[in-house]
Amino acid sequence: MEENQSIINTGLRGVTIASTRISDVDGVAGRLIYRGYLVQDLAEKAGYEEVVYLLLYENLPDKQQLKEFKKRLAAERFITPEVIEALKACPADALPMDILQAGVALLANGDADVQQQTAEAVDRMAVRLIAKFPVLLAAWERIRTGKTVVEAASDLDHAANFMYMLTGERPDEDLAHFMDVALVLHAEHSFNASTFSARQVASTRAHMYAAVSAAVGSLSGELHGGANVRVMQMLKRIGTKDAVEEYVNTELEAGRVLFGLGHAVYKTDDPRAHILAPMSQKLCRRIGEEHWYEISRELEQKGKAAFKARKGIEIYTNVDFYSASLYYAMGIPIDFFTPVFAVSRVAGWTAHVIEEQFAGAAGKPTLYRPESDYIGDYCGPAECAFVSMDER
Amino acid sequence: MEENQSIINTGLRGVTIASTRISDVDGVAGRLIYRGYLVQDLAEKAGYEEVVYLLLYENLPDKQQLKEFKKRLAAERFITPEVIEALKACPADALPMDILQAGVALLANGDADVQQQTAEAVDRMAVRLIAKFPVLLAAWERIRTGKTVVEAASDLDHAANFMYMLTGERPDEDLAHFMDVALVLHAEHSFNASTFSARQVASTRAHMYAAVSAAVGSLSGELHGGANVRVMQMLKRIGTKDAVEEYVNTELEAGRVLFGLGHAVYKTDDPRAHILAPMSQKLCRRIGEEHWYEISRELEQKGKAAFKARKGIEIYTNVDFYSASLYYAMGIPIDFFTPVFAVSRVAGWTAHVIEEQFAGAAGKPTLYRPESDYIGDYCGPAECAFVSMDER
Numbered sequence: 001m002e003e004n005q006s007i008i009n010t011g012l013r014g015v016t017i018a019s020t021r022i023s024d025v026d027g028v029a030g031r032l033i034y035r036g037y038l039v040q041d042l043a044e045k046a047g048y049e050e051v052v053y054l055l056l057y058e059n060l061p062d063k064q065q066l067k068e069f070k071k072r073l074a075a076e077r078f079i080t081p082e083v084i085e086a087l088k089a090c091p092a093d094a095l096p097m098d099i100l101q102a103g104v105a106l107l108a109n110g111d112a113d114v115q116q117q118t119a120e121a122v123d124r125m126a127v128r129l130i131a132k133f134p135v136l137l138a139a140w141e142r143i144r145t146g147k148t149v150v151e152a153a154s155d156l157d158h159a160a161n162f163m164y165m166l167t168g169e170r171p172d173e174d175l176a177h178f179m180d181v182a183l184v185l186h187a188e189h190s191f192n193a194s195t196f197s198a199r200q201v202a203s204t205r206a207h208m209y210a211a212v213s214a215a216v217g218s219l220s221g222e223l224h225g226g227a228n229v230r231v232m233q234m235l236k237r238i239g240t241k242d243a244v245e246e247y248v249n250t251e252l253e254a255g256r257v258l259f260g261l262g263h264a265v266y267k268t269d270d271p272r273a274h275i276l277a278p279m280s281q282k283l284c285r286r287i288g289e290e291h292w293y294e295i296s297r298e299l300e301q302k303g304k305a306a307f308k309a310r311k312g313i314e315i316y317t318n319v320d321f322y323s324a325s326l327y328y329a330m331g332i333p334i335d336f337f338t339p340v341f342a343v344s345r346v347a348g349w350t351a352h353v354i355e356e357q358f359a360g361a362a363g364k365p366t367l368y369r370p371e372s373d374y375i376g377d378y379c380g381p382a383e384c385a386f387v388s389m390d391e392r
Numbered sequence: 393m394e395e396n397q398s399i400i401n402t403g404l405r406g407v408t409i410a411s412t413r414i415s416d417v418d419g420v421a422g423r424l425i426y427r428g429y430l431v432q433d434l435a436e437k438a439g440y441e442e443v444v445y446l447l448l449y450e451n452l453p454d455k456q457q458l459k460e461f462k463k464r465l466a467a468e469r470f471i472t473p474e475v476i477e478a479l480k481a482c483p484a485d486a487l488p489m490d491i492l493q494a495g496v497a498l499l500a501n502g503d504a505d506v507q508q509q510t511a512e513a514v515d516r517m518a519v520r521l522i523a524k525f526p527v528l529l530a531a532w533e534r535i536r537t538g539k540t541v542v543e544a545a546s547d548l549d550h551a552a553n554f555m556y557m558l559t560g561e562r563p564d565e566d567l568a569h570f571m572d573v574a575l576v577l578h579a580e581h582s583f584n585a586s587t588f589s590a591r592q593v594a595s596t597r598a599h600m601y602a603a604v605s606a607a608v609g610s611l612s613g614e615l616h617g618g619a620n621v622r623v624m625q626m627l628k629r630i631g632t633k634d635a636v637e638e639y640v641n642t643e644l645e646a647g648r649v650l651f652g653l654g655h656a657v658y659k660t661d662d663p664r665a666h667i668l669a670p671m672s673q674k675l676c677r678r679i680g681e682e683h684w685y686e687i688s689r690e691l692e693q694k695g696k697a698a699f700k701a702r703k704g705i706e707i708y709t710n711v712d713f714y715s716a717s718l719y720y721a722m723g724i725p726i727d728f729f730t731p732v733f734a735v736s737r738v739a740g741w742t743a744h745v746i747e748e749q750f751a752g753a754a755g756k757p758t759l760y761r762p763e764s765d766y767i768g769d770y771c772g773p774a775e776c777a778f779v780s781m782d783e784r
Contacts (some may be wrong), residue, residue, distance in 0.1 A: 009410035011595065011758035018401035021768035036770030058770070062784040071662040085481035086494075089474050094501040101480075101605055102497035109486040191764040193596050196607060197589060204585050204613025205402065214589060216607030221596025223759045233709040264761045359399040366403035367615045369656045372583040373408050374416035378428030378450070386433040390592055392454040 027265035035390030048183040055351040067256035068310035076131030077152035097220035108209035125208035126350035138165035194218035217328035228337040230259035292325040360390030419657035440575040468523035469544035501602035517600035518742035530557035560697030586610035620729040622651040623716035649696035650715030668714035675721035684717040
């Protein structure tokens, strides 16, 4: 193997690849907007279904529209016996994100809309996927723990029904509300890695399920949606508030990162972190484990100070930082934290797939096909002469 | 819904996003190189396993290395009973690419290497995936047609064993050789859409299966690997050589495309088409259906002439153009054409995932996180004031 130039890859940082009407992330001002609305306003005043409607149809729904949209979503809260059967064949220790990536691809089976490329067919697939994500994941949680799969409760909203199908118990008002807010906050974030994957797959004219399944794979990475799991593992490793300072110093000394601090885009606190933190505090207190919140808070302060002192840089909490302790206090299994992120983000993914497929100047997708720079000069600038087996 | 500026998306055409040592596509010269070697030389002189070795390890293997590598691949020619069980739960009319995308994600289950990020673990997953793609697809073909799943034949090479597991019959020399050459020709093509998807998912530090499953989704689109299916459907619609000219005129008049003609990168005939054409001719003749080849040849000539006459542009055959009739003459079911492409391209995908994960300047992946330009001025340049439900 020749040692040539090293591979250059800047991860497309700072490269504007498309325009979008779906959301705006202003990382300097710490401002996140869905279709014109500040995420703080939406988290405070709108429910998840309202926000999904906004993302898909560009306007907040009126009362009647919301009622009908909730009905459409509720009517899709099932997965076929074939998919349940396939899940039952999976080993109980399978990673939930692998199950979700496979499950989404399996959901395509039997949906005749996959062969259509009309706006109506794509809209139906989007609604189905948004409705079925919680159903699929809840079914897997029940199956892997040897419990009966719970039927959807048609009188519950999206977030509450997810909790119900996951646990078999109707969540109280706080739990349902906090899950709803968490779903609102994670629903959309412009061209993040998983959304970019979804758009990219859709750009080949692959169907909605193929695109969304790919996005699930992308979200699973620890530099993306997998980060909330890493945050919780970190909190558990630290264990007590008093151990935070030493942990921070040890990790930074060793050149390791502090999960949940720092973000590719934000140069200030992620606006979502400020909404998640008080919810985390309230629920951690409720279950008598306020230390998870306290460790987080201490880690935020000590981590920020240490980065400033050691590297002279400001570092900020991101969306994963307080969602970890929040989900934990909600009783969500740690390996389901990233799937919960997916349950929310599927709204953004589907909105982006629709934009990719229909909103371009030509009214159809443009295949993403970047260039690369070949630096494999194995035989110098010319191609290699083939060497027959006997001469190798 | 406000009508704002239209969405701009140039599909990253002409944008160099990374350097690579894996392959070079010179679209102007019609030159395709894998790790320094011309694809024509490899197709003529090397087998698929040799080429896979080259792609993964940067050098052509010597006799002993090739022997050991073939042994490693052959030892992985199985899928677990759990995956077989999951496939059996799927409806027989499922799209094979959906089954493959799901199946690859399911293959992750029980592979302890998914939790590792070492070069050794990633290499093992690459070899497993390359070995298991044909096994998974052949199993699905047998299951959906109600036949017994065929056990791998350890004495057969990769291509021949694929044909054997698919059909239950050992292929003769021509069939095995032509499948082998087809696999060599489709193995790698730099930053094409599916490879870009794989790299993009891997850049989040998601595992190899997640990345490759996403790539399968991307390949399924008709602007990418799905094109070979479209070519065959087109040949069937045309039916006879005499009908070609009228078909060409009708399609171009209606503003539709001719599948298999034109490519995002090549500005001359795809070098792979010249190798596939004579193989297609030979096999079509052998099964007494030379008209598929003849329609293709006529379509190439009439299509090129019509494009020149009507639009003043040169258009060229791409890799899908002659692979369609070749696969058909081999007895491959039409909806398996794109899966056969995947059986080959998984070599390129895994090589790229390895490069993405380890060859960067920092020795670890850089998350792809492009920027987008928000043009959703729903309320003018400022954000929208939230409108309460009662006022909508």
